[in-house]
Amino acid sequence: MNYIQSSRNSTIKEIKALHLKKNREAEGLYFVEGIRFVKDAVDNGQEIVKVIMSDKLESLNGGKELIDRVAAVGADCFVVNEKVFKEISDTQTPQGIMAVLKKREFKLNNVIEQGSAIVILDSLQDPGNVGTIIRTSDAANISAVFMTKGCVDLFSPKVLRSTMGSVFHIPIFEGQNIKEIAGQLKKAGYRIIASHLSGKNNYYEENLSGKIVLVIGNEANGISDETAELSDSLVKIPMPGRAESLNAAVAASIMIYETVRQKTK
Numbered sequence: 001m002n003y004i005q006s007s008r009n010s011t012i013k014e015i016k017a018l019h020l021k022k023n024r025e026a027e028g029l030y031f032v033e034g035i036r037f038v039k040d041a042v043d044n045g046q047e048i049v050k051v052i053m054s055d056k057l058e059s060l061n062g063g064k065e066l067i068d069r070v071a072a073v074g075a076d077c078f079v080v081n082e083k084v085f086k087e088i089s090d091t092q093t094p095q096g097i098m099a100v101l102k103k104r105e106f107k108l109n110n111v112i113e114q115g116s117a118i119v120i121l122d123s124l125q126d127p128g129n130v131g132t133i134i135r136t137s138d139a140a141n142i143s144a145v146f147m148t149k150g151c152v153d154l155f156s157p158k159v160l161r162s163t164m165g166s167v168f169h170i171p172i173f174e175g176q177n178i179k180e181i182a183g184q185l186k187k188a189g190y191r192i193i194a195s196h197l198s199g200k201n202n203y204y205e206e207n208l209s210g211k212i213v214l215v216i217g218n219e220a221n222g223i224s225d226e227t228a229e230l231s232d233s234l235v236k237i238p239m240p241g242r243a244e245s246l247n248a249a250v251a252a253s254i255m256i257y258e259t260v261r262q263k264t265k
Helices: 010-017 021-027 035-043 063-072 082-088 108-114 127-139 157-163 178-187 225-230 248-264
Strands: 002-004 029-033 048-054 076-080 097-102 117-122 144-148 172-176 191-195 212-217 233-236
Touching: 010 048, 010 082, 021 029, 029 035, 029 157, 035 048, 035 063, 035 097, 048 063, 048 082, 063 097, 108 178, 117 127, 117 178, 117 248, 127 144, 127 157, 127 248, 172 178, 178 191, 178 225, 191 225, 191 248, 212 248
Parallel strands: 002 076, 048 076, 117 144, 117 212, 144 172, 191 212, 191 233
Antiparallel strands: 029 097, 048 097
């Protein structure tokens, strides 16, 4: 166990640098924080590069057990005082543990060939929405989530926290070109279904039992015109009330679970 007392330490500077997207991309690393999140990373076999712990962690509920488990995976472990930990933390009430993880890589062709239902996020910007959709996709056994180039950064702390650990369970591909990925999916036999206010059919009238792709659009503007043209079908969610639109994560959840219903009936 290595002890760090100064925030000027090189390891602490490296952690601080990972708060910026450009550094996460350059290093292929990101960080997760909190007892539950780090435990999930260990349980799901993530490649842990290093772990930073507060000297108060052992006194917290579950802290001692997690320290022992983290030590067993062989990652470099560092202990800092509470003041230093707060400097690198992204939360208001730090739990005293953070893990730096290596980004996982998935083979796109394998995921497409073996999948049956895929979700595409078309320029979604809200971290909470993106995290919630990933979590819902995980719960519904969606094969993968594709994020187009206009989406919020998957590895930002807010998105990661919103996934509640589902980021470890499901293949997620960032920075996708909608035209290119739509072509690949269609060639593999998928039908692309997009949520759109001008859709002719209600979502539950569409056949979602085969190989399908559900496209969820930007919170303010919906799907792009290009995405609409690439889609095989535009569907709508009926809204007999007075609201003009639904939250993107809510709309996604409704459609995702319709695929569950149709595939299991």
